[in-house]
Amino acid sequence: MYRCWSETNMPATYCVNIVLLACYGGLVESKVVDARQSPRKFPDGFLFGAATAAYQIEGAWNKDGKSESIWDKTCHMVPSPIADGSSGDIANDSYHLYKRDVEMMRELGLDFYRFSIAWTRIFPTAYADKINEAGVAYYNNLIDELLKYNIQPMITIYHWDLPQNIQDLGGWTNPNIIDWYTDYARVLFELFGDRVKYWITVNEPREICRQGYGKGSLAPLYTMSGFGDYICGKNLLLAHAKAYHIYDKEYRPKQNGTIFISISAARYEPNSDSEEDIKAAEDANMFDWGMYAHPIFFESGDYPQIVKDRIAQKSAEQGYPRSRLPEFTPEEIDYLRGTSDLFGLNHYSTHLTYRNESVIGYYKVPSYDDDLSIISYASPDWLTGSHPRIKTTPWGFYNLLRKISESYNNVPIFITENGYATYEGLEDDDRVYHFKEYLGAVLDAINDGSDIRGYTPWSLMDNFEWLQGYTQRFGLYEVDYSSPERTRTPRKSAFLYKEILRTKSLDKDYEPKLTSMTIDEGH
Numbered sequence: 001m002y003r004c005w006s007e008t009n010m011p012a013t014y015c016v017n018i019v020l021l022a023c024y025g026g027l028v029e030s031k032v033v034d035a036r037q038s039p040r041k042f043p044d045g046f047l048f049g050a051a052t053a054a055y056q057i058e059g060a061w062n063k064d065g066k067s068e069s070i071w072d073k074t075c076h077m078v079p080s081p082i083a084d085g086s087s088g089d090i091a092n093d094s095y096h097l098y099k100r101d102v103e104m105m106r107e108l109g110l111d112f113y114r115f116s117i118a119w120t121r122i123f124p125t126a127y128a129d130k131i132n133e134a135g136v137a138y139y140n141n142l143i144d145e146l147l148k149y150n151i152q153p154m155i156t157i158y159h160w161d162l163p164q165n166i167q168d169l170g171g172w173t174n175p176n177i178i179d180w181y182t183d184y185a186r187v188l189f190e191l192f193g194d195r196v197k198y199w200i201t202v203n204e205p206r207e208i209c210r211q212g213y214g215k216g217s218l219a220p221l222y223t224m225s226g227f228g229d230y231i232c233g234k235n236l237l238l239a240h241a242k243a244y245h246i247y248d249k250e251y252r253p254k255q256n257g258t259i260f261i262s263i264s265a266a267r268y269e270p271n272s273d274s275e276e277d278i279k280a281a282e283d284a285n286m287f288d289w290g291m292y293a294h295p296i297f298f299e300s301g302d303y304p305q306i307v308k309d310r311i312a313q314k315s316a317e318q319g320y321p322r323s324r325l326p327e328f329t330p331e332e333i334d335y336l337r338g339t340s341d342l343f344g345l346n347h348y349s350t351h352l353t354y355r356n357e358s359v360i361g362y363y364k365v366p367s368y369d370d371d372l373s374i375i376s377y378a379s380p381d382w383l384t385g386s387h388p389r390i391k392t393t394p395w396g397f398y399n400l401l402r403k404i405s406e407s408y409n410n411v412p413i414f415i416t417e418n419g420y421a422t423y424e425g426l427e428d429d430d431r432v433y434h435f436k437e438y439l440g441a442v443l444d445a446i447n448d449g450s451d452i453r454g455y456t457p458w459s460l461m462d463n464f465e466w467l468q469g470y471t472q473r474f475g476l477y478e479v480d481y482s483s484p485e486r487t488r489t490p491r492k493s494a495f496l497y498k499e500i501l502r503t504k505s506l507d508k509d510y511e512p513k514l515t516s517m518t519i520d521e522g523h
């Protein structure tokens with residue numbers, strides 16, 4: 001049933017038609033779209049951008065008054081926990097090279113640029129007692145450079161680089177972070193909100209909490225799954241909601257912007273059409289992203305019932321006097337509900353899911369994985385690049401988009417990340433294929449009723465991929481880390497993206513070529 005997607009040599013249009021019948025058909029009711037129609041137009045007003053994050057590109061980790069973040073700390077550990085022993089100390093040096101970055105955006109013809117602000121560049125002590133003017137000047141320069149060329153800035157307030165000072169006090173597990181984070185957010189609205197109309201409160205609660213405080217696969221590398229991940233999640237959602245309310249009441253009336261959260265969501269599909277597997281996949285979707293999305297977007301708010309029930313039941317069986325999931329009070333449920341203008345969606349992967357006896361004793365107790373108790377895997381048949389967990393499965397993306405629309409009253413969705421990792425090299429045909437297929441899935445979902453407002457490839461250029469260092473290349477532009485100028489060169493996928501933006505349509509037969517990149521008139 002899923003195999004057709006592995007036939008990557010098959011002409012895409014042919015495969016799409018089979019899959020619409022074979023894959024989409026069974027799981028989500030949908031019209032069969034004539035995917036042979038090419039090119040296919042994007043709706044009027046649909047926005048195209050590209051994304052980065054401060055720690056991954058800026059470098060200048062200790063320049064001009066910037067203080068230490070958890071990623072500075074992690075990358076300077078001996079021995080290094082980073083795959084290639086690298087760090088973001090210099091990275092792409094965007095702190096100095098931002099004008100070249102904006103030039104690349106003009107070459108592509110972007111409508112907006114999504115980037116993040118380094119908390120430690122704005123507040124040297126982590127707290128609001130003192131503002132670092134050099135840090136403010138850097139972001140003012142970048143914002144003004146973007147606006148000069150009519151590229152809308154979209155700011156991620158928090159993209160993982162927590163001040164180390166705050167980590168020393170427990171980071172996201174300390175409820176005081178709700179005030180510390182919102183002091184910081186307020187200063188950003190105050191400083192930049194006259195020109196910035198798109199605000200993302202937090203990037204990827206799942207990664208921050210589950211990987212940072214549960215599995216230890218991202219900074220601060222805590223392995224407290226079953227406790228740390230849940231406590232982090234609660235504080236993070238409340239911090240997000242408080243920033244939303246501050247913006248909504250105090251800044252929106254004069255600044256008139258949009259504010260939302262970006263949630264990373266994988267798609268869990270049943271391994272077979274058995275009831276057990278369908279239930280396992282549904283539970284996995286609720287644990288993976290429903291845990292963060294329901295309190296904000298679901299009609300009655302709160303965590304998904306299945307998440308509350310499973311964790312409470314496991315906790316009781318394990319002898320804990322109360323659920324390890326700290327629940328929300330009725331006041332908090334009300335405070336959180338409806339606090340996002342858009343559903344910011346980051347999506348990378350699909351997994352097949354089952355739950356049978358083989359799951360018993362498989363995971364550490366207690367833990368998130370044990371609370372959920374499913375086994376998931378990616379089919380080895382699916383196309384993969386250099387990142388083992390990122391495969392090309394556009395049908396999973398389609399199903400996820402439809403599921404979000406159906407679960408949350410057709411909430412407007414803004415895709416704030418989607419991408420594919422390759423090895424070095426400019427001939428990134430896999431990424432070209434990936435973008436064509438995933439944008440095709442976006443068009444299919446729109447055709448079937450989803451309200452999707454924009455798309456953001458991860459990433460504008462290669463960058464420091466956290467614990468993977470520079471071994472994973474996600475960029476439309478390749479960065480030469482051995483050159484002092486950190487030379488940026490467009491890959492084939494950059495030429496594809498430029499063509500999509502020029503025509504506001506997707507032509508699956510368009511084959512991009514490596515030629516010289518130029519800035520078109522009007523950019």
Ligand SMILES: *[C@@H]1O[C@H](CO)[C@@H](O)[C@H](O)[C@H]1NC(C)=O
Nearest residue numbers: 197252253254255256257258
């Ligand atoms: C606010 O922004 C919306 C678009 O996001 C626009 O239609 C509206 O005219 C703006 N209102 C003011 C008062 O600027």
Ligand SMILES: *[C@@H]1O[C@H](CO)[C@@H](O)[C@H](O)[C@H]1NC(C)=O
Nearest residue numbers: 271272354355356357358359
């Ligand atoms: C559980 O299901 C998987 C996938 O269908 C299967 O490979 C495995 O043998 C099953 N294990 C048990 C103990 O039933």
Ligand SMILES: CC(=O)N[C@H]1CO[C@H](CO)[C@@H](O)[C@@H]1O
Nearest residue numbers: 090093096097483484485486
């Ligand atoms: C313009 C600029 O500051 N370039 C710097 C980029 O990074 C290299 C090495 O990391 C420096 O030598 C350059 O001066």
